[in-house]
Amino acid sequence: MRCLRPLRVFRGLGSRAGWALAAVTMVRIAFGQSKPIVELRWDGPSQCPNASSVQERIRDIAGSVEVAPDRLRADGQITWTGEKYRLILVVSSGSASGTRVVESDSCEPLAGAAAISLGLLVRVARNAETVLTEEDLVGPLPVPGSRDAQPESTHRQSGGSVAPPLSPGRPDAGGNETDGLGSRTAVYWHLRVPTIGVGFGTLPAMTLGYGLGLGAGYSRWEAAFTGYFWPERSVQGPLPGYGANVTRYSVDLDICRTWRIDRFEGAPCLRAGLMQVVAKGTGEGFISKSANATVLTTGVAVLLRIYMTEWAALFLTGASEIDTSRPRLLNQGFGEIYRFPVLALKFGLGSEWIF
Numbered sequence: 001m002r003c004l005r006p007l008r009v010f011r012g013l014g015s016r017a018g019w020a021l022a023a024v025t026m027v028r029i030a031f032g033q034s035k036p037i038v039e040l041r042w043d044g045p046s047q048c049p050n051a052s053s054v055q056e057r058i059r060d061i062a063g064s065v066e067v068a069p070d071r072l073r074a075d076g077q078i079t080w081t082g083e084k085y086r087l088i089l090v091v092s093s094g095s096a097s098g099t100r101v102v103e104s105d106s107c108e109p110l111a112g113a114a115a116i117s118l119g120l121l122v123r124v125a126r127n128a129e130t131v132l133t134e135e136d137l138v139g140p141l142p143v144p145g146s147r148d149a150q151p152e153s154t155h156r157q158s159g160g161s162v163a164p165p166l167s168p169g170r171p172d173a174g175g176n177e178t179d180g181l182g183s184r185t186a187v188y189w190h191l192r193v194p195t196i197g198v199g200f201g202t203l204p205a206m207t208l209g210y211g212l213g214l215g216a217g218y219s220r221w222e223a224a225f226t227g228y229f230w231p232e233r234s235v236q237g238p239l240p241g242y243g244a245n246v247t248r249y250s251v252d253l254d255i256c257r258t259w260r261i262d263r264f265e266g267a268p269c270l271r272a273g274l275m276q277v278v279a280k281g282t283g284e285g286f287i288s289k290s291a292n293a294t295v296l297t298t299g300v301a302v303l304l305r306i307y308m309t310e311w312a313a314l315f316l317t318g319a320s321e322i323d324t325s326r327p328r329l330l331n332q333g334f335g336e337i338y339r340f341p342v343l344a345l346k347f348g349l350g351s352e353w354i355f
Contacts (some may be wrong), residue, residue, distance in 0.1 A: 002045075018240050035066055036055045036066065037059050037063075037119075038067050038073065038122055038315070039072075039123075039202065040058075040074050040075075040076065040118070041074070041076070042054055042075075042076045043076070043077045044076075044077065044078030044079075045080060049108065052057050054076070054114055054115050055190050057119070058115050058122060061113045061116060061122075061123075062123050063163070063220070064127075065177070067164070070093075070094060070131065071094075071100045071125040071128075072092075072093050073093075074089060074090065074091045074118055076114050080227070081103070082307075082308065082309065083265070083309060084105055084311060085103065086101065086103045087100075087101070087102050087113065087114060088342075089117065092133045093125065093130030093132035096131065096132060096134045096136075096137060097137060098134060098137035100117075114294070118177040121137070128249045132186075186218070187217070188354060189354070190214075190215050190217070190353065192211070192212065192352050193350070193351070194350050195228075195348055195349070195350035196213075196349055196350055197228045197230070197346060197348050198346070198347040199230070199347075200345040200346075201341055201345055202275075203235060203338075205233070207230055207248075209231070210229050210232070211227055212226070212227055213225060213226035213227070215254075217258075220258050221255070221258070222303075223253065223256075224254050225252070226252045226348060228250045228251075228348075230250070231247065233245070233246055237329075237331060237337035238337070239283075242282065242337070243336065243337055244280060245279065245280045247277075247278045248275060248278070249278075250274065250275040251273055252272075252297075253271065254258055254269065254270070254271050254301055256269035256301075256303050257269075258303070263306055263344070264305070264306055265307070265313075266302070267303040267305075268301075268302060268303075269301040269303055269317075269319075270300060271297075271300060272296075272297070273296075273298075273321070274296060274297070275296040275297055277292065277293045277294075278290060279291050279292075281329075281337075292331050293325075293327040296325065297323055297324065297344075298321070298324065300322045301320075302318050302319075304316045304317075305352065310354075311354050312353055313351070313352045313354065314350075315352050316347070316348070318345070319346045320343065320344075321345070323341070323342055323343075326341070
């Protein structure tokens with residue numbers, strides 16, 4: 001039994017060592033779960049650094065002493081625009097706030113930019129006797145490892161509310177600049193090809209056409225010419241076997257006032273156009289002759305556009321057109337074959353190239 005006493009001693013030492021090891025582990029875990037340095041709301045794609053990662057970077061820059069929310073707080077969001085990652089960082093101190101927007105090819109530099117900016121502001125907020133001013137909160141974001149990332153816009157506001165970020169403007173294709181509200185500050189051009197037209201009401205059945213368009217714009221105003229070729233369609237007369245083959249050519253001018261939110265754009269438009277009608281009679285024993293008529297059209301339209309890249313978009317137009325004259329297809333033997341209606345609907349859809 002005496003030989004077992006050393007084992008009892010070792011058993012007691014092992015128990016004490018286990019408790020000590022557990023205590024050290026708990027201390028390490030507690031230190032690992034440190035408090036955030038600054039109040040930060042952070043959102044972004046799953047492949048981008050999260051809020052904890054950004055807080056750790058801020059800690060490396062500013063130290064471990066946190067700053068009160070009334071002295072400094074921030075909201076950061078990273079989104080994918082289709083071409084680049086975009087960071088919108090809103091920083092507030094008291095009633096003053098500022099918004100910074102920057103883009104990069106990857107989201108890692110954007111998280112670093114936010115951490116550097118907030119880390120420096122934390123240092124300033126700790127040493128300042130009062131809350132920070134608007135001048136302290138705005139300025140370019142330093143983006144490490146990204147040469148092409150540049151600030152897009154800065155917006156300041158006082159009065160106790162966070163300033164909302166500006167809506168991204170129209171893509172800056174061809175070197176044209178925007179005012180940050182979706183309006184270009186220089187003339188731009190857009191080519192519509194290919195374009196498909198769908199018509200209702202002009203002829204008895206739905207018709208398809210093929211088009212090509214060219215337009216120009218400045219700020220929120222656009223003007224575009226679109227020409228369509230409507231292939232030959234048959235129109236049956238009141239007597240079986242007699243009718244006409246009709247081919248149409250049309251040109252539309254749309255003048256639009258645009259509004260844009262992110263990638264989507266809409267516009268009400270005024271429309272004026274010309275339609276050339278070429279008709280040939282058909283029927284047994286009928287000598288076919290061509291007849292032409294020109295019709296002036298007017299109406300209203302709606303334009304919808306979604307931007308795929310900086311220089312390419314998909315568009316859809318819908319218009320209600322009024323014919324100022326109503327051509328008639330006549331057969332000298334038995335009279336009228338068809339008369340064009342007053343009102344027609346026309347839709348156009350296709351791709352648009354901006355330069």
